[in-house]
Amino acid sequence: MKNKKNIGIALAILIIGLMLGWLIKPSGNTSSDDHTITSSNDQIWTCSMHPQIRQNEPGSCPICGMDLIPLETSGDEGEPGVYHMSENALKLANVQTMVVGRGDASKEMRLNGKVQVDERAAYSQSTHIPGRIEQLAINFTGEKVSRGQTLATVYSPELVTAQEELLQAAAIRTSQPELFEAAKTKLRNWKIGDAQIEQILSGGKAIQRFSIRADVNGIVTEKMVDLGDYVERGMPIYEISDLSKVWVLFDLYEGQLAAVKEGNNISFTINSFPGESFEGKISFVDPMLNPQTRVATARVEVNNKDGRLKPGMFASGVVKNTMSEGQTQELIIPKSAVLWTGKRSIVYVKTNVDGRPGFRLREITLGPSLGDSYVVQEGLEQGEEIVSNGAFTIDAAVQLSGGVSMMNPDGGKTSTGHDHGQAEPLKFEINDNVKPGLNKLVDDYLKLKDALVKDDYSQARTNAQAFEKSIETVTGFNEEGKIVWESYKKELIADAKVLSGAAKIEGMRARFDEMSTTMIGLVKTFGLTNGGLYVQHCPMADNDKGANWLSRSKEIQNPYYGASMLRCGEVIETIN
Template sequence: MKSVNRPTLLFALSTLILGLFFGWLFFGEGKAVQDEHNHSMANGSEVWTCSMHPQIRQGEPGSCPLCGMDLIPVDMGDSDDENPMEVKMSPTAMQLANVQTAIIEKGKATKELRLSGKIQVDERSVSTQTAHISGRVEKLYINTTGEYVSKGKVIAEIYSPELVTAQEELFEAQKMKAMQPQLFAASKERLKNWKLSDSQIENILLAGKPQERFPILSDINGIVINKKIQLGDYINRGSSLFELANLSQVWVLFDVYESDLTWIKTGDPIEYTIQAFPGQKFKGKISFIDPFINPTTRVAKARVVTANPGNKLKPEMFVTGMLLSQVKGSQSDIVVPKSAVMWTGERSVVYVKSFNEQSMSFAMREVTLGPSLGDSYIITEGLKYGEEIVTYGTFSIDAAAQLAGKPSMMNPEGGKAMAGHNHGEMK
């Protein structure tokens, strides 16, 4: 048999010794540390856990190895008279988790609605200028939309064979006025039915011959918003010539989404601004709300009627309104911050503080949510006035409940406390 040389033997012995040392370091010491850690938690009255990772448990303060948050203490002591539905937290734990509470008081549920919209023509002020006699348009005095027309102004001239014939009949009736005054009166009345004034009829009689081109006078004041005729068009009696709108009063129409309709009603005051007048505020009241939802935009229109001296407000100007409203049919509501509510999609829960100030106990309570109020919710079921709820730090309370095996958001029935976080043993 060959003898093993000395350098080889020394290398083998060194390797064996190092292997034994590292094996003890990783397995022996780590196991001892973990056993000591678990023993200290079993005998201690407090366990330190992470509010975001309740599976992390230590017997002393520190940081969560998963997220780095400060660990909070949870009382793990058993008590025969302890309420199985409540979870206890020490004052130290509440301070570290920044748990805040508030007492529910009576109050009105109000919501600030921000609405956008536009200035629009008051539909009630829109009128149509029609032709009162048939004929051909020989001349137009109004050629573009946007022009202002005053009542009595000449807007067009027409040639009407029918009117020429009626004037000739008037002259014949005038000759027999002394013998047949009724015929003369009937001829004049016929012209009046075509909206000719007494002065126009007198001018015809003074001229002594028919006028071939006859002026059409405007019946109303307003701004032309739609021009419907062109030079040379033949028009019939009753034909629409122009559409005119009186802008001395306009509508402010706001878009209201269906989710906000419960918060708005006729008579509500609203304050709004107009892009064209930065820094200037306008006030009004909601006078009408559409009884239907636009199927394309999914909004209803809320209307404010406002005076418009000097036609300062122009149709299609953009407006932004702010309305502070109370929910319809509600005099007092339970309103809680959204930070107080834990929501799983199917269930909404809050934590209610026990009236025993020394125990610092909290019990999970399922609630029914009403409308959202920005940073708050209306609670329709599950809470009552005078109760004290957690408004900040609910996740910390819930983590403590999970650790203690009490009902929690994810485990509403409660159960065995979660296993400790094993970070020392390797298998």
């Protein structure tokens, strides 16, 4: 009873203390902590790539890792169509500008090719004597031969008969000299020289076997007969090539033909001689495309007296071509300044309104690609200042403010897309329950890629449908991971629906670029290597804008062109 009484007294004292504390608490929100929170809410920070991210302080986007930018309103009260950003926002977004100038439009193109035999120095050695091959002096390809060297020995019944006719005519040549001369002429037609004819006459009997001698110097590149074979007059028996000069034939795809011309200088390397560079000049460009491979060839003639270059060796060349006509210089801007939306090309031009930096969207017409830059045909003038780095960030800020932007030409609130190609994605740790589902998603993507490589539309569509189903099976994230996954999931579902609903394989390939970009970000974010993956790039995909894809094999197998340009591309990154 005493213990219970003590407990009751203690509880009563606690309740009274709480009531007193509540009574003396200030009614106004004037604490320093509350003031700090209110102050921080005055500025909202967002991600230019993921506008759904809103924070009260600067930092990094939890999805893509980009630096957050301050969410501001544009200066619409000033000049219409101009978006204003503070100096602080420009620095945080790393916006850089440049003055548009003119320069020589030169383009570096990388070409792949092979060392080949000079067709003009390839000789088909034929037999001038019909008969049976009794002996072969040259038994394998690659053997060196000299002019006049014996290649084979032939037994010819027809030639034996002709010799006997000569001996008979010789016996009556005093009375019938015409017959004797006709018999000798018949042997000369078989390339039997006068010395051999005199040998037959002096010996008084027919020679049973005759030698076939090489007409040229060179290397035997093909052997066409075997011992015991019967050959007809004029039949080829060996292919002999002079390798003191060779050709290096480089493949030219349709998009490269306009930039490569006869007379262009080219520097190239041979895989067999790492670190060594060769120089040459393009002497001939094939006027016709191969209908199967859809490529033409550019020929470089190379002196090979030392015999180091072997037919079949792989070569990699670089051609630098000046595309300006005469003394005319072109307007050139970097690729980083250009935003793409379908067929439209957009840049942001910097203006100053009342001393404040502003940016106006402008559509331009682009000319040829010069590697890391473009020629501008219309839309810009020399001396204008454009955004060279950070154009996407400005456009995203304009979209958030409801202004006229790349994807929203009429203005109004919108959201930006998801593009992990703009920054290195955030690395995110996941538990073992999530990995199986994500790994299956990667495997289904790779199966889809393989079907596109094989030009198999039916299989690709089936794989796209399987990929879409696999998206829904990915579960097990914690709360933070789920936010990151939902961003990827939304885009992957949209991509999969387009691919599975495409009527032709070309439509699937057009959207596979976006799916691949998202999958590359997904793999990097969640560390889905499974033994290593390669990021591969085709510079000709997406109308020469280039596109990436993932592969487990280092060997290039292009899903955007399939068999027509299977080896077009290169490895640009290894994900371990």
